[in-house]
Amino acid sequence: xxxxxxxxxxxxxxxxxxxxxxxxxxxxxxxxxxxxxxxxxxxxxxxxxxxxxxxxxxxxxxxxxxxxxxxxxxxxxxxxxxxxxxxxxxxxxxxxxxxxxxxxxxxxxxxxxxxxxxxxxxxxxxxxxxxxxxxxxxxxxxxxxxxxxxxxxxxxxxxxxxxxxxxxxxxxxxxxxxxxxxxxxxxxxxxxxxxxxxxxxxxxxxxxxxxxxxxxxxxxxxxxxxxxxxxxxxxxxxxxxxxxxxxxxxxxxx
Amino acid sequence: xxxxxxxxxxxxxxxxxxxxxxxxxxxxxxxxxxxxxxxxxxxxxxxxxxxxxxxxxxxxxxxxxxxxxxxxxxxxxxxxxxxxxxxxxxxxxxxxxxxxxxxxxxxxxxxxxxxxxxxxxxxxxxxxxxxxxxxxxxxxxxxxxxxxxxxxxxxxxxxxxxxxxxxxxxxxxxxxxxxxxxxxxxxxxxxxxxxxxxxxxxxxxxxxxxxxxxxxxxxxxxxxxxxxxxxxxxxxxxxxxxxxxxxxxxxxxxxxxxxxxxxxxxxxxxxxxxxxxxxxxxxxxxxx
Numbered sequence: 001x002x003x004x005x006x007x008x009x010x011x012x013x014x015x016x017x018x019x020x021x022x023x024x025x026x027x028x029x030x031x032x033x034x035x036x037x038x039x040x041x042x043x044x045x046x047x048x049x050x051x052x053x054x055x056x057x058x059x060x061x062x063x064x065x066x067x068x069x070x071x072x073x074x075x076x077x078x079x080x081x082x083x084x085x086x087x088x089x090x091x092x093x094x095x096x097x098x099x100x101x102x103x104x105x106x107x108x109x110x111x112x113x114x115x116x117x118x119x120x121x122x123x124x125x126x127x128x129x130x131x132x133x134x135x136x137x138x139x140x141x142x143x144x145x146x147x148x149x150x151x152x153x154x155x156x157x158x159x160x161x162x163x164x165x166x167x168x169x170x171x172x173x174x175x176x177x178x179x180x181x182x183x184x185x186x187x188x189x190x191x192x193x194x195x196x197x198x199x200x201x202x203x204x205x206x207x208x209x210x211x212x213x214x215x216x217x218x219x220x221x222x223x224x225x226x227x228x229x230x231x232x233x234x235x236x237x238x239x240x241x242x243x244x245x246x247x248x249x250x251x252x253x254x
Numbered sequence: 255x256x257x258x259x260x261x262x263x264x265x266x267x268x269x270x271x272x273x274x275x276x277x278x279x280x281x282x283x284x285x286x287x288x289x290x291x292x293x294x295x296x297x298x299x300x301x302x303x304x305x306x307x308x309x310x311x312x313x314x315x316x317x318x319x320x321x322x323x324x325x326x327x328x329x330x331x332x333x334x335x336x337x338x339x340x341x342x343x344x345x346x347x348x349x350x351x352x353x354x355x356x357x358x359x360x361x362x363x364x365x366x367x368x369x370x371x372x373x374x375x376x377x378x379x380x381x382x383x384x385x386x387x388x389x390x391x392x393x394x395x396x397x398x399x400x401x402x403x404x405x406x407x408x409x410x411x412x413x414x415x416x417x418x419x420x421x422x423x424x425x426x427x428x429x430x431x432x433x434x435x436x437x438x439x440x441x442x443x444x445x446x447x448x449x450x451x452x453x454x455x456x457x458x459x460x461x462x463x464x465x466x467x468x469x470x471x472x473x474x475x476x477x478x479x480x481x482x483x484x485x486x487x488x489x490x491x492x493x494x495x496x497x498x499x500x501x502x503x504x505x506x507x508x509x510x511x512x513x514x515x516x517x518x519x520x521x522x523x524x525x526x527x528x529x530x531x532x533x534x535x536x537x538x539x540x541x542x
Contacts, residue, residue, distance in 0.1 A: 006268055014540050015540060015541065018446055018447060018541065019446065073376070075271075076271070076378075076379050077271035077272035077379035078272075078375070078377075078379045078539075079536070079539070079540065080272055080274060080536040080537075085270055086270065086271065087268040087269060087270055088268065088269070088271060089266055089267065089268045089269070090266065092271070094377075094378060094379075096377050096378070097373075097374075097376075097378070100374055100377050100378055101298075101301070101374065105304075105305045105308045105309055106304065106305065106308075110301070110304075113297060114297045114301055117293045117294040117297040117298075118297075118378060118380065119378075120294075120380075121293075122293055123293060
């Protein structure tokens, strides 16, 4: 088993107030006072350690505001941990917003190339991918029209198709994105499941417990920035509903 | 199987994705990030250039029309009302306006680069200095296009063609480096305190009058008791004068010390800007 993502003692805090006169005052006071004061802050993640191995599908659940998205963003490099380190091995991709950089006055094709380059694809790679992107998004004759003439469903289809055109080694998913009409929703869900199958490693944040039970090897329940339970998906979901004890069943490690 | 390369070293070691660079490591990291993201940078620049004029009827023409109209106003005020008699004044003020607009747009654009892009910053990680760099790059392209407007003037005033055009490149480069340096230095601070952007809106407006934009060094009357020397403390004076010499072919006539001061000022703010930005951006994005 190779370790692919190593989250080691990670805390992420967000400042509550902007630094100002209070900050200077506090600094001076801390010089002389033995009681050190710290700036008011909100701790979103506190001392989180998670090891994820090659080939593992890990699900993260929890109430709104428990730190799920912040954890994914920290793993993908968006936030730097206030304490601890996040290390990873291999190419990593966060599937979150699927219309990054989209601009109404550019055509669908131009937007696709721009988004592709944000995702790290070269121009040649995008040339190769474009037919399959057009195919999957079903935008055929619309692809060279300005994005502002698209419906929101069409925009989402384009974004989803670009974002998922390439199979990453490590896939981070913040909510399975169900976009477009019913038919496209089915296909996009299918494609995500396909990506989950093919990706070496997956971390997925979701509220659809049915889906998580099916695809995850392990679940983590976050509560107020702490890991409340971790392990067997069915058990962790029971803990979430308050129907089981957070302690893992006797057969697990420790 | 095709895989994604995104802000990761290609090595198969466990590595930190977005490590905090040391003071000395920051400039190196900055240069590596530029090299690794060339394609994204050129795509962003292309987008910015395209969308600036895409929804207007006159499109690209606005790039030249805007400075031309503004120069026309100053020509009216200074030459017709105030009786300014310099023959080349219209072209001097035109170049001044184009150069200052370039500097002001680069500066204000890079100061707001973190706060403007908060949406994208929360969705995907890539080096955040690219926002400021692409803003400056797009303005460089647009300004290069608007400089074409001086060609008819060169023929009209029968100005020489020659190597002095190189001053145009030097002038634009110095202003770009200066604006990017100050912008990188202040954009994390502006993400925390939005006051910075408001302050610099004012500074770039005041600088328009305090720098030789609608006046030139040649227009400062003799015998101001050396007071004119203090004008050079403004690091934009040298690039503005370079731009003028680049068009009319006259000698720069500025002492080497002041040129060195201006270039050094730009390079020093760039170096400081890179270090400050690379070390502060990850904290600043928690405020946007």
